[in-house]
Amino acid sequence: MSERPIPWWAPKIGDGEYALVRDVLASDYLNEGEVTTRFEREIATLTGAKHAVATTSGTTALFLALAALGIGHGDEVIVPDLTFIASANAVKLTGATPVLADVDRATLNLCPEALERAITPRTRAIMPVHVSGRAADLAAIGTVAKAHGIPIVEDAAEALTSRAGGKSLGTIGVAGCLSFSPNKTITTGQGGMVLTDDDALHGRLRELKDHGRPVRGTGGDDVHHSVGFNFKLTNLQAAVGLGQLAYLRERLDRQKRNYELYARGLAELDGLTLPGFNLTGGEAPLWTDAIVERRDALDRFLAARRMHCRRFWFPLHTQAPYRQPDDRFPGAMWAGPRALWLPSAFTLTDQDVECVVAAVREFLKSAN
Ligand SMILES: Cc1ncc(COP(=O)(O)O)c(C=O)c1O
Structure with missing residues (x-):
């Protein structure tokens, strides 16, 4: 908690x-x-x-x-x-x-x-x-x-x-x-x-x-x-x-740091991968996203410990204005329900991110 x-x-x-x-x-x-x-x-x-x-x-x-x-x-x-x-x-x-x-x-x-x-x-x-x-x-x-x-x-x-x-x-x-x-x-x-x-x-x-x-x-x-x-x-x-x-640089640095801590703490785990960022190529993380096998369960597990994530958008073809058959979009149908943004605020501290990392690891251990 x-x-x-x-x-x-x-x-x-x-x-x-x-x-x-x-x-x-x-x-x-x-x-x-x-x-x-x-x-x-x-x-x-x-x-x-x-x-x-x-x-x-x-x-x-x-x-x-x-x-x-x-x-x-x-x-x-x-x-x-x-x-x-x-x-x-x-x-x-x-x-x-x-x-x-x-x-x-x-x-x-x-x-x-x-x-x-x-x-x-x-x-x-x-x-x-x-x-x-x-x-x-x-x-x-x-x-x-x-x-x-x-x-x-x-x-x-x-x-x-x-x-x-x-x-x-x-x-x-x-x-x-x-x-x-x-x-x-x-x-x-x-x-x-x-x-x-x-x-x-x-x-x-x-x-x-x-x-x-x-x-x-x-x-x-x-x-x-x-x-x-x-x-x-x-x-x-x-x-x-x-x-x-005036705060742009420090915020970008913090967002990058959040991602780096997640990438380090959540490497090589069963049930969770990070799409990641090409930092050396200059990509600037805004939010750290993860692909999680039991996404909704992880989201609930973290929320119960006051760690808040955001679930990815539903694929657009499933929304009323743009409705189409699912089989045309296998990539989005696979990724959408698995994708989750981990806590990514530029207000987080190293300790906050490490707390999330520990909770995610605990969840994955009990799930696998
Ligand atoms: C990918 C993407 N496109 C478009 C928008 C629309 O921007 P706004 O909310 O400023 O209209 C957003 C953000 O909100 C977004 O994340």
């Missing part, structure tokens, strides 16, 4: 955010403005993206990226079957059809062979998801994408600063999307960002997120080039994000 509850995740707000938010309040300019622009620049610098466009959420970032590519009714976008439902919903919001493709059992990410099989003449984009911060196989996915001339829009909601092949995830496809919801390394409450190096796409993103205006408007005699939406991230939210950036 842990002395205090060990959370699966816990966001944290520090003094810096209070000061920055107070400045915005004192300025009387709460709307999207210069503070948002600063936040965008910081994220662009951090990721090496040429452009970063703030939005109201990761979901609207994905929608915006697809819409800016001209994707809509009659089009198809390939999405992995094991992801947060936002990935598919963002496609749906454009009017296009999300085409689900199976995932790889070892990585829990989009399976390149399943991707290839899912391509049709209507496929207009591929949306790999970097689950838990682990890179989807972008080399193999890129080869398929290139062969068919289809752009990649990365769902990097869980992968801020995570890297593969020397580049930040989210900057490898034509566009990549981040989320700043409360269970991410840094949060703005809700918020998202589209990353792109493409100048023309950047222009479209800016217009689309603000009612078709090419520049920040007055709300009066503005020139609107196209139909657009309102996905502005306010100065207030951006102030929280800027404050949070």
Whole structure:
């Protein structure tokens, strides 16, 4: 039993955010403005993206990226079957059809062979998801994408600063999307960002997120080039994000440390494996995920000892809006019910993680 509850995740707000938010309040300019622009620049610098466009959420970032590519009714976008439902919903919001493709059992990410099989003449984009911060196989996915001339829009909601092949995830496809919801390394409450190096796409993103205006408007005699939406991230939210950036490095280090302690403490066990992270390749763990034979029993065992996990999403094809036969998705059907996020908060101590490791080992010993 842990002395205090060990959370699966816990966001944290520090003094810096209070000061920055107070400045915005004192300025009387709460709307999207210069503070948002600063936040965008910081994220662009951090990721090496040429452009970063703030939005109201990761979901609207994905929608915006697809819409800016001209994707809509009659089009198809390939999405992995094991992801947060936002990935598919963002496609749906454009009017296009999300085409689900199976995932790889070892990585829990989009399976390149399943991707290839899912391509049709209507496929207009591929949306790999970097689950838990682990890179989807972008080399193999890129080869398929290139062969068919289809752009990649990365769902990097869980992968801020995570890297593969020397580049930040989210900057490898034509566009990549981040989320700043409360269970991410840094949060703005809700918020998202589209990353792109493409100048023309950047222009479209800016217009689309603000009612078709090419520049920040007055709300009066503005020139609107196209139909657009309102996905502005306010100065207030951006102030929280800027404050949070001050802790980014230490949080990433702690998340990595959590994973390393789990990897060391849970190596070579019957009934549990960790998909793991390529740390030397630059992957940045957000949450440590595990594949567990008796997942629900382990989850209950740990919860009874005040150690909280999160069970993986149900495969999207089992959810009402996207229902399809199970036999099309053997990878997701195998991995989904076995996958569990262990306590992964950046607020954990070594002692917390060691406590979880000991409890997991105790469970596995009694189960085997
Ligand atoms: C993989 C994935 N895609 C998309 C999203 C949607 O982001 P948001 O909640 O900011 O809309 C999330 C996170 O919440 C996510 O984990």
